[in-house]
Amino acid sequence: MIVGDLKPLEEIVSAIKEYKQVLVLGCGSCVTVCLSGGEREVEQLSRELSQLQHYQGTPPKFEVGCILRQCERDLVLEYQNIPAGTEAVLSLACGAGVQTLADAFEPLPVIPALNTTFLGASDKAGTWTEKCKGCGDCILIHTGGICPIARCAKSLFNGPCGGSKGGYCEVGQGIPCAWAQIVARLKKTDKLHHYEEIRAPKNWQSGGAAGLRKRVRTGLGDGSKSN
Numbered sequence: 569m570i571v572g573d574l575k576p577l578e579e580i581v582s583a584i585k586e587y588k589q590v591l592v593l594g595c596g597s598c599v600t601v602c603l604s605g606g607e608r609e610v611e612q613l614s615r616e617l618s619q620l621q622h623y624q625g626t627p628p629k630f631e632v633g634c635i636l637r638q639c640e641r642d643l644v645l646e647y648q649n650i651p652a653g654t655e656a657v658l659s660l661a662c663g664a665g666v667q668t669l670a671d672a673f674e675p676l677p678v679i680p681a682l683n684t685t686f687l688g689a690s691d692k693a694g695t696w697t698e699k700c701k702g703c704g705d706c707i708l709i710h711t712g713g714i715c716p717i718a719r720c721a722k723s724l725f726n727g728p729c730g731g732s733k734g735g736y737c738e739v740g741q742g743i744p745c746a747w748a749q750i751v752a753r754l755k756k757t758d759k760l761h762h763y764e765e766i767r768a769p770k771n772w773q774s775g776g777a778a779g780l781r782k783r784v785r786t787g788l789g790d791g792s793k794s795n
């Protein structure tokens with residue numbers, strides 16, 4: 569899922585204080601699961617933002633709402649609940665959601681309330697860890713299902729650097745060395761030959777180095793054209 573974190577309150581206040589009425593809009597997908605942008609967080613944030621102490625003048629009036637997925641234009645266009653008098657939307661979605669709203673709701677200003685951080689997963693309750701950088705050419709088959717791009721501090725491709733010690737990364741903070749984990753997993757699964765293989769250098773065009781990435785639906789199709 570995409571993981572996002574609430575921006576500092578002062579930053580949000582400074583972005584919305586010029587408006588008289590703000591719609592605080594959550595997203596019912598990834599950011600709901602990572603407890604930063606669902607209906608509950610929308611209610612909490614609008615309550616907090618209504619506190620007089622955050623403003624020198626009068627606080628804006630807040631309305632609340634939620635869209636199942638702010639990153640889907642159709643769902644955004646279906647959303648007909650923008651209250652009369654709304655001067656800005658405060659979005660609790662990831663950057664993709666905020667941009668979809670901004671396109672669909674133009675000229676209404678759309679303000680991000682979250683910092684989109686990474687593609688991650690929850691290893692234990694209340695904690696999310698980065699797992700993927702969306703490189704567009706997944707190599708997990710060679711690395712025992714552990715991503716060296718996201719999980720090695722240097723995104724190394726061919727094994728650990730000299731800073732790997734006792735299974736931990738030289739960056740400290742108890743962060744495991746991704747390559748120590750990869751080698752251990754490959755050993756355990758009897759796939760160490762993947763580590764020994766020489767592979768061509770990665771082509772980073774699929775990772776965004778060639779500009780804006782766009783996906784057109786692929787897949788196996790319905791088979792109607794086979795043979």
Ligand code: SF4
Nearest residue numbers: 700701703706707715
């Ligand atoms: S190899 Fe690429 S697609 Fe696969 S998990 Fe890592 S960043 Fe994501």
Ligand code: SF4
Nearest residue numbers: 720728729737745746
């Ligand atoms: S210690 Fe391991 S995880 Fe850290 S930078 Fe070196 S190879 Fe990557």
